[in-house]
Amino acid sequence: MMTLLEPASLARLTFLLLALLTLTAVPMRPLTGAVAYLVLWVVLLRFPGPYADDVAITHAALFFFLGRFLPLRAALCLGAAVPLATVVLATPPTVVLYLFLLACTLPPGALLRRRESTLRQEISAGEERLEAVRAEVAREMHDLVAYSMSQTVLRARSAAADPSYPEDVRQELHAISATAADALHELRLVLRVLRRTQAGSTLEDPSATSQTVVVGLDAALQAVADDLSASGFSVTLRSTDEGECPRLQAVTLSRVAREMGSNIMRHGTTDQSVTITLAKETNQVCLVMTNGTSPNPAHDLPTSGTGLLGMRERLAAVDGSLSTREEDGSWTASAVVPLEPPPALSPEIPP
Template identity: 30%
Template sequence: MNDSPTAARRRIPPPHRDDVIIAAAGVLGGLLLWSLGVSNTGSRHFFPDWVALVPLLVIGPVVLLRRSAPAVTLPVGMAATAADQFTVGNLATIVLFTDLMYAAVVYGKPSMARRLPISTGLVTVITTIASVALVGPAQGLLIGVLTGIVCFGPALTGATLRNHREAAIAARLRAEQTALLAEMDRSQAVVAERARMARELHDMVANHLSAIAIHSTAALSIDSPATSREALGVIRENSVQGLAEMRRLIGLLRDAGAGQEAVATPSLDGLDALLEQARVNGGASGLEFVLDDARQPGGGPLPAPVELAAYRIVQESLTNALKHAAPGRVRVRVARADGLLTVDVESPYGEQPGPRAPGSGAGLVGMRERTELLGGEFTAGRQGLVWQVRAVLPAEEKAVTA
């Protein structure tokens, strides 16, 4: 059972090595003083001289518990010290009591550590006033000073040390918390950067690879030299453009790591070229691509993150149209009004004849992330016989950098 004597002994921690040394030194020192006849109150003879050893032998073993049970050792030490005053006295008993007072403040509960310096200070003041009134100023002040040295001095020293220790612990905890927060910020920054690069890589390469997949499938499935030659031309063009985009991304990574100027990023000025490329890639699938740029001239430049996000949303929407749209017209509309940039891409919804490229859904996720990072709104879904992608982005400089 847990209440057995063995279990109880296990709950009491063994005394610290320093406590053993203090207790042994105090008791041996007190025995030496007594054997030499050195006493504190030699004029008092209430009891035989050997009785002075009783408080010493009581307070000495108590010192072994100065760390583990200060709430117990201090009252016992006070009683032993009070009893010592009725004997010839032993200086070692007083010294051991001062150590118990110090340990009670350092190792005791916070409430004890707060009360003892105040209470011992009041005791010192009251003792000094009473002694001056009873025995005169000179001896009274001496008694007050001795009382302060025995009671208030150790308590004040312990409180000072404890405050320094608590301040050091608090500083260490703050440093650990700061390091933890810094590591969390670093991890979040790494995750955010990886997500950004994943979007860039997908948006740049997926369009070209989708075209390559569609036309290579067509070249393999249609036994026509003209069709194969046309498909190979589209494949080569997309391969070259995809390789150029990859080189641009690699250059951006290297230059950004070296602190150099990054390569120019795509903007809405390149939408004409983007749709022209889509026309080449989607002509065999019966798709027609139309750009409706409703932006008013003189509206001022767009923030770079917004411009890049709008371009990538159009690019990914065209890629999805090449992979999934039915034959018909794909309309891209860009408008700017009331501090907002609106991007709409509509494509025919239905089964696409001929070869198709597989999709993973990562494109829609990337478009939504781009929009939400800038504080915009993104929707994508079927509207009757049309698949519509719509993104509303803030067109002011306060836009969040993606």
């Protein structure tokens, strides 16, 4: 367009480049960038040689940016400065073009700004509703589930200490009490996370909520193996200790191991042995559990159907992965977690 009338001169190219540079500053600093552009426009009108039409396209972009990044009143005032300066310092016929550009490009930018503001308000309202749901869930879990679990722990402990029961029964009651106490402790940690989120604070360390639950990965796997053995399964536990496992990865794998053990109790059969293998390598940790499957599982326990999804979500938070395979009546679940911490961690780990 600059070469339609005559070859582009250095002054015309300079003003065009300066207009583009100041235009790119408008999205980052709307008011400062727009004022700088208008000052450049006034200088261009007073400078001999360049044509006002050279920056017509950048004017259109400016009007759009004004509507997009500034309130409507401020956008209209700054946008009207372009044709006003043209009337004062240049030929009046050019004003029609700039008024047309202003009418065509500023309203879409203003509509986009309004739409974004509406979306932000909807997101804020949704977050408020979510926080209300979190608070309600925390209250209900505390008032109902935590109370029932506390009663279970107390009654199991009391029965385990009663000498009138046989020794094997007292041992089972003691195991029930320990399991219920551990579940109650983790439930309280989950409630703490819910209430912290509801209060607007975040956890610096995603594993902080579990630091008092898991002493070590090997100990957690041994606890899962003991629970499976107490439920009638024949369990073989193998572990290779070839490197330290960071706390966050250990917490994640211990939770995944517990869910794997729960799935075995729900869907597994005691006709085949359960194999738990933990392989610690230089750069990753691999947990594999294998068990037999049957149309008639060993224990008829309720299931939510979200166990695999929950394990995948936990592992994804530390850049890990879960793979499953069923073959010849055998079910294998493998969880792999890298030992190097991920570059950016999610602020929360699903409870």
